[in-house]
Amino acid sequence: MIFRSKVDAFFIRFMTIILLILGAASFFPIFLEEGMALPEILTLIAVFLIVTSFLLWCVFSVKYAFYQDYLLVKGGPIRSRIRYEKITKAAPTNAVFAGYRILSARDGLEIFYKNAIFGSVKISPKEKEAFIDELKKRCPDARIEG
Numbered sequence: 001m002i003f004r005s006k007v008d009a010f011f012i013r014f015m016t017i018i019l020l021i022l023g024a025a026s027f028f029p030i031f032l033e034e035g036m037a038l039p040e041i042l043t044l045i046a047v048f049l050i051v052t053s054f055l056l057w058c059v060f061s062v063k064y065a066f067y068q069d070y071l072l073v074k075g076g077p078i079r080s081r082i083r084y085e086k087i088t089k090a091a092p093t094n095a096v097f098a099g100y101r102i103l104s105a106r107d108g109l110e111i112f113y114k115n116a117i118f119g120s121v122k123i124s125p126k127e128k129e130a131f132i133d134e135l136k137k138r139c140p141d142a143r144i145e146g
Contacts, residue, residue, distance in 0.1 A: 001134055003125040005062035005075075006105040011096075015059060019052060026051075062102055064125055066134055071111075073121055075102040080121055084138045086113040091145040093122055111135075 026048035030036055058076030065072040071087070073080040080102070093110040096103060100117065103124035109131070112120040125131035136144050 001066045003064045003127060003131050005064070005103055006107065006124045006126040006128075007060070008105040008107070010106055011059075011104045015055075018055070022051060022055075023048060059104055062104055062124075064123055064131065066138060071135075071138075073102050073123060078102060082111065082113050082116075082121070085141075086115060087135075087139045087142045088112050088114060089143045089145075090132070090135055090139075096122065 026044055030041055030044060054076070058078065062075040065074070069083060071082045071084065073082065089112040091110050091112075093108045094106050095110075096106050096108060099110075099120060099122055101108070101122035103122050105124035107128070108122050108124040109128065110120050110122045132144060135142070
């Protein structure tokens with residue numbers, strides 16, 4: 001069973017600001033330097049497009065998949081396989097700027113599990129209730145709030 005991440009307006013505004021800052025930093029040298037050569041301009045454009053594409057891929061390809069033995073949390077190249085028996089707790093959260101997070105909305109869910117580098121992972125499934133129901137089925141020993 002696969003769940004997509006919810007994307008809220010706050011997150012879209014945040015990413016737009018990040019991309020505008022990245023664009024300004026990338027293209028500022030073009031306007032600062034007079035007589036910039038075409039290869040240099042194309043290099044700046046290529047770097048901007050590559051970094052922007054990578055960022056958008058990481059942010060908007062987030063999904064959470066329930067497999068036989070583990071929960072896969074994936075966003076771009078970042079992947080976490082969380083074995084069900086390692087999950088100890090799941091609780092609602094809106095702290096999206098701290099900790100290990102693979103989400104794109106403020107209305108999230110924090111999953112605590114053993115052997116986690118940061119202690120937990122924050123996610124934001126679009127169908128939160130259905131996700132919690134599925135998590136309860138697969139992790140009967142975990143304390144699941146929400």
